[in-house]
Amino acid sequence: MAKPRKVFVCQECGYESPKWMGKCPSCEQWNTFVEEIQLRGRDAGEMGMVTYSRPEALEQIALQDEERYTTDLEELDHVLGGGIVKGSLILIGGDPGIGKSTLLLQVCGSLADRHGRVLYVSGEESVKQVKMRANRLNISARELYLVSETNMDVILSHVQTLNPEFLVIDSIQTVFLPQLSSAPGSVTQVREATGVLMKLxxxxxxxxxxVGHVTKEGAIAGPRVLEHMVDTVLYFEGDRHHSYRILRGVKNRFGSTNEIGVFEMRDRGLVQILNPSEILLSERTHGVPGSVVLCSMEGTRPVLVEVQALVSTTVFGMARRMSTGIDYNRVILLMAVLEKRVGMQLYNQDAYVNVVGGLKIDEPAADLAVVTAIASSFRNIPVSPEMVVMGEVGLTGEVRGISHIDKRINESLRLGFKQCVIPRDNLKGLAIPKGMDVIGVETISEALEVILGI
Known part of the structure; x- marks a missing residue:
């Protein structure tokens, strides 16, 4: 048997060192190194980490049609690119109490009714606790099996006995390999356990x-290699004090990335929202300065959201800026463009920018909506409630073209909007639908004149 090798592993980023270090040179965190034993050779092979395979010629590899399983949750199928791919490894992360276990239990009930046997492994709850949740969600599938276990060897034996089509591990931070001396949830345990599941x-x-826990920064806890090993990474986002939840795909080997699915948490579980634009705009107040509607692209789906801004004279020596749902530095940049190119004196104004509904907008097409919302609040002039604004803003004050303009306009028209202010470059070759007035602008000065009359 090969002699085990002792290494020191950073519990934040997974950096390995032959000796203890006070500060990690990779993530620069202090006192994060823990001594662990790495198994090599035969011992590693006993854990299923060594396989014997033979190379195959590219021309001789036979391809089969990609088999996907659909569920009762159309929003989940949309985020995954049309359904769950057979033999895929899917990682779901989110804050504690956000609804990850509820979502997966509903998915398990649907899969067990439609496609075959499901084994749900809970490392944090007993089977009776999971059964209580299943009763609350009205789930009673015959092919859904529950077990409370954290030992990976025992879990693999259950898989061999039941031969399920689907396996759920809730959560990966509680599972451990007995061959390793490190504690459950450590970098080595999470990495090796995920490797075994990937082979399976x-x-x-x-x-x-x-299911993966997240850190206080919102990233998946454990080594970064965890996200590289899996096929799909889904983040379940939302505020526990509000009912709406957003399932966001940040990695998908079988579909488009950055897709979102919107759910509402109710007493009987998660209910999908098939028309998120209508929900996000349902409480919008008309005729109030500082409110602008933007059509953003979330993956392949156009979503209309409300961008709000509040600008008021500061009572302190230095003006304060805050932003929610949009990059803070981008807001500062756009305010500087407004001061330089339009002449708005915002240096002594507090500015607060918010994207309603908990969405996070990171595409440049939101620039013109943010600029319009700030100018509308500063000049106290409301934007027409039937208008949608979108476009990228450059440092010289120009409005640049954006992608998927036809999808954005059609979605705006479907929800009853009559006007769209877009970059002039996007008018080239654009088929304008009947009932929509599309206005092209080249600069933010021209845009503010069209939208606010200033």
Whole structure:
């Protein structure tokens, strides 16, 4: 048997060192190194980490049609690119109490009714606790099996006995390999346990769902390699004090990334919102300065959201800026463009920018809406409630073209809007639908004159 090798592993980023270090040179965190034992050779092979395979010629590899499983949750299928791919490894992360276990239990109930046997492994709750949640969600699938276990060897034995089509691990931070001396949740345990599950998914065709805890910064806890090993990474976002939840795909080997699905948390579980634009705009107040509607692209889906701004004279020596749902530095940049190119004196004005509904907008097409909202609040002039504004703003004050302009305009028209202010470059070759007045602008000065009359 090969002699085990002792290493020191950073519990924040997974950096390995042959000796203890006070500060990690990779993530620059202090006192994060823990001594662990790495197994090599035969011992590693006993954990399933060593396989014997043979190379195959590219021309001789036979391809089959990509088999996907659909569920009762159309929003989840949309985020995954049309359904769950057989033999894939899916990682779901989110804050505590956000609804990850509720979502997966509903998915398990649907899969067990439609497609085959499901094994739900809970490392944090007993089977009775999971059964209580299933009763609350009205789930009673015959092919859904529950077990409370954290030992990976025992979990693999259950998989061999039941031979399920789907396996759920809730959560990966509680599972451990007995061959390793480190504690459950450590970098080594999370990495090696995920490696075993990846072999299970690829070699036996079992579709595996993994629940991952998140850090206080919002990233998946554990080594960064965890996100590289899996096929799909989904983030479940939202405020526990509000009912709406957003399922966001940040990595998907079988579909488009940055897709979103919107759900509402109710007493009977998560209910999908098939028309998120209508929900996000349902409480919008008309005729109030500082409110602008933007059509943003979330993956392949156009979503209309409300961008709000509040500008008021500061009572302190230095003006304060805050932003929610949009990059803070981008707001500062756009305010500087307004001061330089339009002449608005904002240096002594507090500015607060918010994207309603908990969405996070990171595309440049939101620039013109943010500029318009700030100018509208500063000049106390409301924007027409039937108008949608979108476009990228450059440092010289020009309005640049954006992508998917036809999808954005059609979605705006479907929800009853009559006017769209877009970059003039996007008018080239654009088929304007009947009932929509599309106005092209080249600069923010021209845009503010069209929108606010200033």
């Amino acid at each position: 998914a690829k070699n036996q065709g079992v579709t595996v769902f993994i």
